[in-house]
Amino acid sequence: MSSEDKQTEEIVDTPAEEEEEAEGIKDESQNRNGLSKNQLRKLKKRERWLLVKKEKRKHERLKKKKRKAEAVEKGLDVGPSRKALKQNSMKQSKCQMKVVIDCSFDSFMSEKDVMKLVKQLQSCYSLNRRAENPLQLYICGCSGKTQERLDNIGDCSRWDVNFSPEKYSELFDKSSLIYLSSESDNVLDDLQEDKVYVIGGLVDHNHYKGLCHRLAVEASISHAQLPISQYLEMKSRKVLTVNHVFEILLQYTKTKDWSKSLFQVIPERKGVKCLTNENSRDKTEADTNMKADCDKTDKRADSESAKDEEPTQVKS
Structure with a gap:
């Protein structure tokens, strides 16, 4: 069985982390006064990165869900459940x-x-x-x-x-x-x-x-x-x-x-x-x-x- 067939737990942002990212964008947007052009350019670049990162994580979670559903349909091993992992x-x-x-x-x-x-x-x-x-x-x-x-x-x-x-x-x-x-x-x-x-x-x-x-x-x-x-x-x-x-x-x-x-x-x-x-x-x-x-x-x-x-x- 290839590694693509095995489903594993992925490291994804927790709700707290997503909220932290959103707050980061908000805080940075409110602190533009006194910044140089170079600093503003870097700030805008970081804001874009945070937004892209959030969308990318969301996309990865959907892909994971789809892969797992396909594996279950094919009768493949999808790895241990969360309940089993606790043991x-x-x-x-x-x-x-x-x-x-x-x-x-x-x-x-x-x-x-x-x-x-x-x-x-x-x-x-x-x-x-x-x-x-x-x-x-x-x-x-x-x-x-x-x-x-x-x-x-x-x-x-x-x-x-x-x-x-x-x-x-x-x-x-x-x-x-x-x-x-x-x-x-x-x-x-x-x-x-x-x-x-x-x-x-x-x-x-x-x-x-x-x-x-x-x-x-x-x-x-x-x-x-x-x-x-x-x-x-x-x-x-x-x-x-x-x-x-x-x-x-x-x-x-x-x-x-x-x-x-x-x-x-x-x-x-x-x-x-x-x-x-x-x-x-x-x-x-x-x-x-x-x-x-x-x-x-x-x-x-x-x-x-x-x-x-x-x-x-x-x-x-």
Whole structure:
């Protein structure tokens, strides 16, 4: 079954967010006095963007409703209901693997990059809540623009996520921590439930290359990279977004197979080619069956987030 056939929960504006956008247009329209021509031009451009965004979200919701109706008519799997999703809590999960997203990089990011990071956090939450056995997800060290942006999400406070303003190093024993970084010389061979895996929540477009790895080394925290080179050949750098790293870990707890987990998640735009014959990008029946074995229900959340802006890179 292709990913288009599977219906997933999309990240859409809440009524509060839509009201906030409308108020934003109204407030900006009332504060034109004293602005330069350049500022007025930017203000008008933002007003147009907000109006287009609202219409685009409305259109996407209608498309989602139509796709779901067509899938039901064809007897296809439309994913778990909201009632079923409520049963997929971290507390009831058979998986006790802890994954932390380190959001202490607020000062290193622009407002636009913070928005991208928060979308990736939303995607991680969506992926986790739709998993049969969710990971134990922690979002730590939020402050400044990142925390403000999260607070603007209407239902963020109700997420089944362990939020903490403290740094991850203050919550967990240092000996249990493993910081995931593409610059590390160590390679993960397995995941252990007595370890805590840390993902760097930094969107920086390669401006701070190696920052997460350097901070982990300075703090004497263990570090490792995903075993990408052992299973895949990539034309681009092995730097993935926060949600892609999280999804790979989530997939591995289900499949116990790095090849399947990596191949399933890493975007095709990175020029991925499997080093094993059984996992090629050819549109063969074997490939289709292999992909069907993996949980693809949350691809929609990531793709919808990426529609409004270009793909970004994150230090993992």
